[in-house]
Amino acid sequence: MKKPLIFALIVSGLFCLEATMELNAQSQTGIQKILVAYFSWGGNTRGIAQQIHQRAGRDRSSIELFEIQCVTPYSRNYNTCLDEALRDQRANARPALRTHVGNIAQYDVIMLGYPNWWASIPAPIASFLDEYDLAGKTIIPFCSHGGGRFGQSLTAIAKLEPGAKIGDALSVHYSGGSTLANDITAWLRKNGITAR
Ligand SMILES: Cc1cc2nc3c(=O)[nH]c(=O)nc-3n(C[C@H](O)[C@H](O)[C@H](O)COP(=O)(O)O)c2cc1C
Numbered sequence: 001m002k003k004p005l006i007f008a009l010i011v012s013g014l015f016c017l018e019a020t021m022e023l024n025a026q027s028q029t030g031i032q033k034i035l036v037a038y039f040s041w042g043g044n045t046r047g048i049a050q051q052i053h054q055r056a057g058r059d060r061s062s063i064e065l066f067e068i069q070c071v072t073p074y075s076r077n078y079n080t081c082l083d084e085a086l087r088d089q090r091a092n093a094r095p096a097l098r099t100h101v102g103n104i105a106q107y108d109v110i111m112l113g114y115p116n117w118w119a120s121i122p123a124p125i126a127s128f129l130d131e132y133d134l135a136g137k138t139i140i141p142f143c144s145h146g147g148g149r150f151g152q153s154l155t156a157i158a159k160l161e162p163g164a165k166i167g168d169a170l171s172v173h174y175s176g177g178s179t180l181a182n183d184i185t186a187w188l189r190k191n192g193i194t195a196r
């Protein structure tokens with residue numbers, strides 16, 4: 001009497017497992033549309049964003065790269081840029097943006113890249129988050145830094161987009177070095193995003 005019962009339990013267990021695996025496979029390869037939006041002053045975040053753009057998504061049509069640029073760029077002089085960034089952070093500034101996303105509604109996932117500036121997000125990232133309502137979407141931050149990792153940046157993003165889900169964030173030391181490609185692949189998988 002016991003054997004058929006155990007057999008039935010195993011079969012139904014296997015059936016559930018298969019259904020779960022199928023669901024996971026669907027979310028891995030599903031029709032998620034991804035925007036890689038980034039702000040970069042010195043080029044490190046740009047390089048990381050380009051690598052993410054090359055590696056993420058089911059195919060090239062499911063992912064787009066977008067650079068957040070200011071109407072008035074920050075000074076190319078490092079010390080002056082430090083001053084300007086601090087001035088903007090203290091003033092809670094929202095610098096005007098020169099670039100705009102055409103149709104934000106089409107994206108399910110926004111991979112949001114920025115350098116750590118004064119232990120938080122650069123002001124243009126705040127401008128970007130103010131411009132678009134990302135409620136219901138997933139924001140996956142990636143942050144290039146000089147040792148301070150994310151600082152307060154993840155809290156700042158969550159505060160500006162309370163309706164969005166914040167994914168597992170990636171911090172990269174400056175331009176990332178030789179492990180960057182593997183780090184990006186592992187991070188994409190952790191977030192359930194297909195890596196090419
Ligand atoms: C205005 C400014 C402020 C910065 N503040 C920090 C900081 O607080 N903590 C940190 O670890 N790195 C800080 N950095 C270093 C940058 O995060 C780092 O160099 C990063 O790789 C720059 O990325 P980018 O080349 O895309 O601009 C700062 C750099 C600048 C220009």
